[in-house]
Amino acid sequence: MSEQPVFDSAGRAYGRPAATFDEKLTQSGPGTPGGELLRRYWQPVARCDEVADLPVAVTVLTEDLILFRDKSGNPGLVYPRCMHRGTSLLYGKIEPRGIRCPYHGWLYDTQGRCLETPCEPDSRVKEKVRQPWYPVFERFGLIFAYLGPPEKEPRFPAISLLENLAPDEEVVAGGSCRPPTGQHALFAGHQDFNWWSFYDNFMDPVHVFVLHSSINGIQFVESLNILPEVESEYTDDGVRTVQHRRLEDGRVHQRLSQTVMPNINCTAGVSDELGPSGISWTVAATDSSYRFFTLNVVKKGVDPRSNMRSLGMLRPEWGPGKPYEEWTLEDHQRWQTDYVTQKGQGDVNLHSDEHLTVIDRATAMLRRLFKQQADKVANGEDPVGVCYEEPYRLKVMAGNSLLDGDTLECLDGYDGRYM
Ligand code: FES
Ligand SMILES: [Fe+2]
Incomplete structure (x- = not known):
């Protein structure tokens, strides 16, 4: 009788349970706990200059919508299917009083009122139908929308950073209602995965030491190539990390990064530039894609790339030396970016596979706070x-x-101090 080899089967992949994701974090549709929380705040949906003489398709919190600007300059955000027979208002004609459906010409204003039905001008049907709509307004170069219950529409917050600017300062808006392409995607990612994998990253100060510095060369600046001492703390409305790096000359480089409920972050730049951060929103588009909008205070007339200041500028010598859109799989394996580590977590991160440790403290605090707030909304x-x-x-x-x-x-x- 031949002896059977004895294998240690512990830890083998065979038979493991299917991995799952945390629905309360990752689902943003109507009626989901996280989606109802996100719907209680004004959310940026586009830059003002993205909406000109043609309608724009936007997807926000899993809802497909049409953003337009009537010829009087007022923005409107409506359900895409015309309330007559359902064709898409993406092909609508922009007019002074609203958007006209190209099929039979019903005209809707920015609040979805039906103003004209030209094939039956005397019909009273326009008094009975309304194109579903959401309120929008423009501030700081971004269009903000409120997708929540009408009786709960909040005031837009007073953002301390953006008040009391010096005469030579201005607020610059960044981001897009469309995913970035080309070199821009190198900084802002392709945005083709769940918003939490991006949002988690802002409360992850130690990955800067590995991913952005030591694993494969310094992506941003030398001074970040030090493992920071990190303290994490709850603020009134979010989580903040205090990161200290002891420099050779005895001084301490301090980065303060902050998240604010439910999807805002203010992240110290990954550069040698000293000063306050900007403010950004990570907005779920679908549950496996998101959009990212930024507001930064800059000196008037500076290079518009300062929009990306909060993300830092990659060193020109870092990377395979070709435009980002030409990078191959091998290039991405040799030159790892935020994008591959976050997309590498999957279209939606599978939280049941995770083993959070002390370095994930701020991430865990942020997730806990978000779920507590979602529970509050669910409880009225x-x-x-x-x-x-x-x-x-x-x-x-x-x-x-x-x-x-x-x-x-x-x-x-x-x-x-507070700004
Ligand atoms: S489908 Fe829009 S007017 Fe007929
Ligand atoms: Fe990063």
Whole structure:
């Protein structure tokens, strides 16, 4: 009788349970806990200059919608299927009073009122139908929409960073209602996975040391190639990380990065530039895609690429030396970016596979807070930051600075106070 070889079967992949994702985090559709939380806030859906003389298809929180600007300049956001016989208003004609369906000419204003039915001008049908619509308004170069219950529409927050600008400063809007292409995708990703895999990353300060510095050469700046000491703390409305890197000259480089409920982040730049961060929104499009919008305060007339300041600029010598759209699989394997690590988690990260450790503390805090807020909404309460009378005061408190190594007093840059 031949002896059977003895194998240790522990840990083999065979027979493992199917991995699952956290639905409360990742689902953003109507009626889902996370989706109803996100719907309680104004969300950016496009840059103002993306909406000109033609309608634009946008997908927000899993809803396909049409964004347009009537010839009087007012933006409107409507359900795409015409309430007559359902053709898409993406092909509608923009007119001074609204958008006209190309099929039989029904004209809708920015709040979905049917103003004309030209094939039956005397019909009273226009008094009975309304194209479903959402409120929108323009601020700081972005178009914001509110997709939640009408009786719960909040005031737009007062964002401390964007108030009281110096005369030589201005707010610059970045991002797009469409996914980025070409070199731009190198910074902002292709946005073709669940929004949480991108949002988690803002509360992940130590990956800067590995992914962006030590694994394959310094992507941004030398000073980030130090493993930071990190403290994570809850703020009034989110989570903040305090990151200290002890420099050779005895000073301390401090990065403060912040998330604000439900999908805002203010992230210190990955550059040697000192000063406050900008503010950004990661907005679910579908449950396996998102859009990213930024507002930064810059000196007037600076290079428009400063839009991406909060993400940093890659060193020109880093990478395979060809345009991003030409990178092959091998290039991506040799030159890893935020995009491949986040897309590498799948279209939706499978949370049951994770083993969170001490380095994931801020990520875990952020997820916990989001789910608590979703539970509040499900229980009929208002989530944090939603105000109806006075605007909520959204305090930005993130950025880069240099500290005295002994006293930790701020020597230069953003001093850590509310802006
Ligand atoms: S389908 Fe739009 S007017 Fe007929
Ligand atoms: Fe990153």
